[in-house]
Amino acid sequence: MFSAIRTFLRPSSIATSSRATLPSTSSSMGNQVRFRGQLAPKKTKYKKAQKGLPGVPTGGSLKGTTLEHGSFGIRILASTRITAAQLGAAQAALKRKIKPVKGAEVYLRVFPDTPVCVKGNETRMGKGKGTFEYWACRVPVGRVIFEIGGGGIREEIARQALKLAQVKLPVQSEFINLSSPPRLGNIASASLLPPTYAQAVPALLAEMDAKDRGGARDVVMTREALEMDRMELLNIA
Numbered sequence: 001m002f003s004a005i006r007t008f009l010r011p012s013s014i015a016t017s018s019r020a021t022l023p024s025t026s027s028s029m030g031n032q033v034r035f036r037g038q039l040a041p042k043k044t045k046y047k048k049a050q051k052g053l054p055g056v057p058t059g060g061s062l063k064g065t066t067l068e069h070g071s072f073g074i075r076i077l078a079s080t081r082i083t084a085a086q087l088g089a090a091q092a093a094l095k096r097k098i099k100p101v102k103g104a105e106v107y108l109r110v111f112p113d114t115p116v117c118v119k120g121n122e123t124r125m126g127k128g129k130g131t132f133e134y135w136a137c138r139v140p141v142g143r144v145i146f147e148i149g150g151g152g153i154r155e156e157i158a159r160q161a162l163k164l165a166q167v168k169l170p171v172q173s174e175f176i177n178l179s180s181p182p183r184l185g186n187i188a189s190a191s192l193l194p195p196t197y198a199q200a201v202p203a204l205l206a207e208m209d210a211k212d213r214g215g216a217r218d219v220v221m222t223r224e225a226l227e228m229d230r231m232e233l234l235n236i237a
Contacts, residue, residue, distance in 0.1 A: 039084040039091075040135050041113045048117050048129055054079035054138040060195040062182040065142045069107040070149025072158035072177050076139060080171040084112035084135040087145075090168035094146060097161035103151025109144045112137040142183035145173065193227075 056079060057063075067073050091106060098104040112135040119130030139145070146165055148158050159175060166173050181190040 039088050039112050041111075044113070044115070047115070048132065049115055051081070051114065051116050051136070052138055054081060055140045057140055057142070057184065060184060062184060062192060062194050064109065064144055065182040065184070066180070067144065067147055067176065067178055068109075070105070070147030071153070072149070072155065072162065072175070073107075073109075073144050073147040074162050074166055074169075074173045075142060075144045075176050075180075075183060076169070077141065077172045077174060079139065079141045081136050081138055082110070082112070082145075082169065082171075083116075086168055086170060087112060087137075090146065090165035093164040093168060094148065094161050097164055098148060098151075098153065098157065101151045101153050101157060104148060104153045105150045107147040107149070109147060110137050110139055114138065141185055144176070145169070 065075065087108065087110070091108060094106045098106070114136050116133050116136050117130040118133040146162065148161060155177070162175055181188050182192050184192055
């Protein structure tokens with residue numbers, strides 16, 4: 001009789017085996033989670049990447065050194081790596097300052113898309129790359145970071161707002177407007193021109209070159225020679 005009671009009170013093996021197991025909370029995605037309103041890419045090809053050093057426009061490129069969308073902006077004076085937290089803090093300060101100006105907008109010209117991984121202090125060498133820490137972007141010297149425009153915003157208000165953003169950045173920057181010349185390294189002059197290889201080739205010459213008749217390469221080489229002669233004359237003068 002007692003054995004029958006023990007058998008009745010014993011938990012069934014069928015009930016035990018049919019108990020649902022909860023999925024594990026650990027994720028193989030790491031800590032690269034993107035929240036709403038956060039400066040981070042939605043999707044990346046690789047989970048980790050090399051930080052790298054900010055590039056220097058040694059070829060004479062003037063891309064990104066002038067305003068494109070707004071009327072006022074800030075331009076950095078040295079190559080640096082800017083984190084997403086620094087950009088977010090500067091952007092929030094800008095929006096807070098220009099909020100009373102109806103129609104004014106903030107334009108972000110760079111975006112943090114490089115994952116930076118960090119290993120702990122006093123960690124032994126080896127055993128793979130460190131874990132993901134934050135997002136960052138490499139910005140060369142002379143690149144425009146923020147722009148403000150729209151709503152008829154005045155220069156005084158734009159200067160005050162951009163001054164708040166300059167404090168949040170880890171590098172020196174300058175205030176620019178639509179009349180500011182392009183910058184190449186430490187040189188800011190209206191006489192700066194894009195490199196010859198970046199200038200457009202006439203459509204007729206491009207069509208001739210596509211038909212294997214030549215011509216486009218000779219025009220580019222002649223243009224480079226004339227540019228070198230002009231620079232030599234400027235140096236002599």
